[in-house]
Amino acid sequence: MVDPTSSLGEDVxxxxxxxxxxxxxxxxxxxxxxxxxxxxDEKARRRHFCSDECREEYDG
Structure with missing residues (x-):
């Protein structure tokens, strides 16, 4: 089953x-x-990271 709230479903x-x-x-x-x-600015924003390591490098 594909999660309809996920942007990474099987059809991506x-x-x-x-x-x-x-x-x-x-x-x-x-x-x-x-x-x-x-x-x-009253809008939801997001950033995707492929791993915890990439997330940490981005913050650093």
Missing amino acids: DESNAPTCANCDEPILNSPTHRVVTWVE
Whole structure:
């Protein structure tokens, strides 16, 4: 079953997959995928990361 709230469902291919904010690699069905969300200017914002390591490097 595809989770309708997930942007990484089974029907996502490389051309429309999110990319890592740090290394720019497409993220496809990755168990290490991380999403950071925040509110800015009254809008929800998000950044995708392919791993905890990429997330830490981006913050650093």
